[in-house]
Amino acid sequence: MKKMKTIYLAIVSVLLITACDNDLDQTPPLLLESSALEEFGPVLNAAYYYQSGGSTPLGVMGDFRADNMLMLESPYTAFDTYNADLGGLDLVEQFFRPFYSNLYKAILSTNNVIDNSTDATEIAEAKFLRALSYFKLVMVFGDVTVNLSPAPSPSDLSILTRQPAADVYNNVIIPDFQDAIAGLDNSGLTSGRASKIAAQAFLGKVYLYRGNFTEAATTLGAVVNSAAAAGITLESNFANVVVDGNSEIIFATPLSTSVPNAYGSATTFVGWFSGADTKSLTPLDPRLIDAFDASSAAGGGTDLRKALTIDTENMNGSNKYTGALDQDYIDLRLSDVILMYAEALNENNVAATTVLPLLDPIRTRAGLNSLTGTVSSQADVRQAIADERRVELALEGHRWFDLVRTGTVNIEMGETISSDYNVFPIPNSEILASDGVITQNEGY
Numbered sequence: 001m002k003k004m005k006t007i008y009l010a011i012v013s014v015l016l017i018t019a020c021d022n023d024l025d026q027t028p029p030l031l032l033e034s035s036a037l038e039e040f041g042p043v044l045n046a047a048y049y050y051q052s053g054g055s056t057p058l059g060v061m062g063d064f065r066a067d068n069m070l071m072l073e074s075p076y077t078a079f080d081t082y083n084a085d086l087g088g089l090d091l092v093e094q095f096f097r098p099f100y101s102n103l104y105k106a107i108l109s110t111n112n113v114i115d116n117s118t119d120a121t122e123i124a125e126a127k128f129l130r131a132l133s134y135f136k137l138v139m140v141f142g143d144v145t146v147n148l149s150p151a152p153s154p155s156d157l158s159i160l161t162r163q164p165a166a167d168v169y170n171n172v173i174i175p176d177f178q179d180a181i182a183g184l185d186n187s188g189l190t191s192g193r194a195s196k197i198a199a200q201a202f203l204g205k206v207y208l209y210r211g212n213f214t215e216a217a218t219t220l221g222a223v224v225n226s227a228a229a230a231g232i233t234l235e236s237n238f239a240n241v242v243v244d245g246n247s248e249i250i251f252a253t254p255l256s257t258s259v260p261n262a263y264g265s266a267t268t269f270v271g272w273f274s275g276a277d278t279k280s281l282t283p284l285d286p287r288l289i290d291a292f293d294a295s296s297a298a299g300g301g302t303d304l305r306k307a308l309t310i311d312t313e314n315m316n317g318s319n320k321y322t323g324a325l326d327q328d329y330i331d332l333r334l335s336d337v338i339l340m341y342a343e344a345l346n347e348n349n350v351a352a353t354t355v356l357p358l359l360d361p362i363r364t365r366a367g368l369n370s371l372t373g374t375v376s377s378q379a380d381v382r383q384a385i386a387d388e389r390r391v392e393l394a395l396e397g398h399r400w401f402d403l404v405r406t407g408t409v410n411i412e413m414g415e416t417i418s419s420d421y422n423v424f425p426i427p428n429s430e431i432l433a434s435d436g437v438i439t440q441n442e443g444y
Contacts, residue, residue, distance in 0.1 A: 040117040047109035047129045048193070051253045053102025053262030054136055055329035057095040059269035061140065061424060062397030064280075067287040067413055069272075069317065069395070073279040082417045087425035087444035094265075097427040099140065102262045103133040104147070112150040124183025128194035128202075131176035132331075135206060138165045138173070139401055142423040145438060146172060160437045169210055177203040186230045189250075197223055197230045198251040201337050208340050209405050217344035223250075224334075224341050224358075232334050238365055239308050241335070242320060242396070244328045248335065252328040270327045273395045275316035282315035288394060295391045299368030309394050317395045335362050335392055343385050352376045359388055366392075418443060 063069040064079045071079045076094075078085035106129060113126035137144045143162040152159055180199035188195035204219035227233065233247045240246050255261050255268060267277045275281045292306035309320040321327055342358040356372040363370065375384050389402055403409045404422045420443030431438050 040113045040119065040122055043109050044113050044117075044122050044125055044129075047106045047113070047126065048254075050102040050106035050109065050262050051129070051132070052255055052329075053105075053264070054099045054133075055253045055255065055261070056263045056265070056267070056269040056272070057099035058136060058140070059329065059395075059397035060095060060272050062400050063273070063395055064283070066399035066403060068285055068390075068399050069280070069283045069288075070285045071280050072282065076279045082415075082421045084444050086421070087428075087440070089428065092425055092427050092429075096140075096424055097429060098263050098265075100137070100427050100430060103137055104145075105262075106130075106133045107147060108150065111148060115150050120183055124180050125188070125194040127176040128180035128184065128199050131173045131180065131199075132202060134168055134173050134176075135202065138168050139209075140424050141426055142441060144168060148172070157434055157437045160434045162438060166210075169206065173206055174203065177206065189230060189232070192252065192254055194251070195230075197226060197232065198332065201250050201332050204337070204344075205332070205340060208344055213344045213347040217341065217348055217350075220337055220341035220344055223337050227334055227337075234334055234361055234365065236365065238305055241333065242327070242330055248333040249328075249330055250332045250334060250337065252330045252332075254328050255326050257326040268327070269329060269397070270321040273317035273321060275314065275318065284310055284312070284315040284317060288390075291387070291390050291394075295366075295368065295387065298371075298374075298387075299363060299366070301367045301369065303391060304365075304367040305391055305394075309391075320395050330396060336389075336396075336398070338362060339385060339389050339392065343382070346378060346381045346385065349378065352378075352381045355381055356384070359385070362388065362392060420444075 060079075064071055071077045075085060075088050075090055078088065078091060110126035110130040110133070114123050114130070117123055117126070134144070134146075142165050144165070145160045146163045146168060147159060177199050180194060181196055181203065184194060184196040184199060186195045186197050189197070200219055201223045204216050204223060207213075207216035207219055227250075231247070232250060235241050235246050235248045241248055244252075261268070271277050272280065273283065275283055288310060289306075289312055292303050292310070295303040296306070307319065309317060311318050338358055339362070342355050345355045345358075346352075352375060353372060356370065356375070360370045360372070371384055375381055386402065386406065386408070390399060393399070403412050409419075409422065410416050420441065423441050425444040426438060426440050428440075431440055
């Protein structure tokens with residue numbers, strides 16, 4: 001990952017090749033047509049860079065929208081009220097606009113590489129990044145605009161029509177990840193770039209989101225079984241699971257204090273969780289404390305992850321992130337994949353005696369006993385895995401999206417929430433720029 005951060009230093013000088021204000025209409029400046037380019041490495045690097053614009057918003061959405069973290073300053077308290085207020089201009093500009101615009105810039109860059117590069121590895125990396133970008137967009141917004149061209153016509157606004165999320169999954173995300181698997185090896189793991197195993201892991205996650213548990217189990221199982229050979233192993237100490245370059249990382253988005261990230265704010269996700277942003281100086285939701293305490297009670301010991309994740313005295317999450325502003329955003333790590341694999345197996349009616357032992361290395365690291373023999377029904381195993389995901393992956397941007405994909409928002413949040421608010425508001429500026437072709441999500 002250090003090498004990837006070094007690459008960032010060179011990216012700033014080439015961003016103009018792929019970026020301008022209009023996210024989907026980005027003819028490069030100086031009339032430099034994509035067909036005139038001969039080297040597409042810088043364009044691919046730009047696609048990596050733009051991922052940094054989505055990391056902080058994604059992390060904030062995943063935990064502050066759920067029952068792990070709280071916003072304390074108006075109007076940001078709308079994260080916790082589940083109504084149209086979340087679509088207010090300030091919130092849209094703070095979180096959703098950078099997320100939306102940077103991922104579409106990444107997509108445009110990848111389209112350029114896919115259509116014009118003759119380097120098979122570059123094209124496979126671009127397929128990975130395009131799939132990842134669309135996956136994040138669909139998770140957050142549901143139906144989205146699909147652009148697979150490096151030079152979309154600025155006069156044809158019809159191409160901006162939002163496509164059903166199912167179609168985006170079936171026609172773009174899944175095929176792109178499959179192509180990435182076919183075209184990549186695992187050499188990218190040492191440099192923070194796309195790799196075969198990362199593409200497999202994300203494809204398995206996509207299948208889980210789609211409810212295709214058979215394919216999810218097969219794909220995620222292949223990742224778990226091949227991880228060691230690729231050099232990916234569980235960290236022995238939970239304190240190291242978010243440290244840059246640790247052995248558990250499958251894919252992470254590099255952030256560096258040397259180069260401003262595409263989010264355009266000095267406050268990264270680390271600052272939000274640690275209470276360094278005035279919008280939430282004491283962000284810890286007491287319900288997350290309860291979750292850790294319940295994990296300890298059910299595990300026959302003290303869950304070591306509690307003290308290594310949250311600061312209950314200052315009511316923040318500073319213990320998981322040690323304050324480094326250039327902390328990489330971990331998109332996917334091995335324990336996450338193991339838990340998803342266990343979930344897929346359980347949904348395929350595999351016996352608890354086969355599923356629960358998969359959790360043992362994760363729980364042993366946390367100082368807890370095995371769950372084998374304590375729960376047996378499919379429903380109880382499902383809940384046990386969900387509870388494990390909550391405390392294992394707390395403050396890593398997963399919780400809200402887990403609740404939405406499993407249909408447990410109302411049960412876990414303890415209130416009736418309209419499904420309109422499972423997704424987030426489309427930036428108003430995009431709706432206006434499209435002359436209304438891009439529509440807003442219901443409820444906002």
